[in-house]
Amino acid sequence: MSDAWAFLIIREAFFGTQTFEAFRAALGIPRATLTDRLRKLTQLAIFRQVAPGSSLRKEYRLTKMG
Helix, strand or coil: CCCHHHHHHHHHHHCCCCEHHHHHHHHCCCHHHHHHHHHHHHHCCCEEEECCCCCCCCEEEECCCC
């Protein structure tokens, strides 16, 4: 995946961003675009989804490949 949004999302994750809303706030990216890129990056095993504690919200974490 080689588009600018994917690169920026990966960069933000490298610097500690983990939640959907945090990615959206940091990048000013439209919700639909962010949803699509996170889904694709997860399918490519660059990210993995984690449900911390009893929270219903998922966090996105870089994998070793990421």
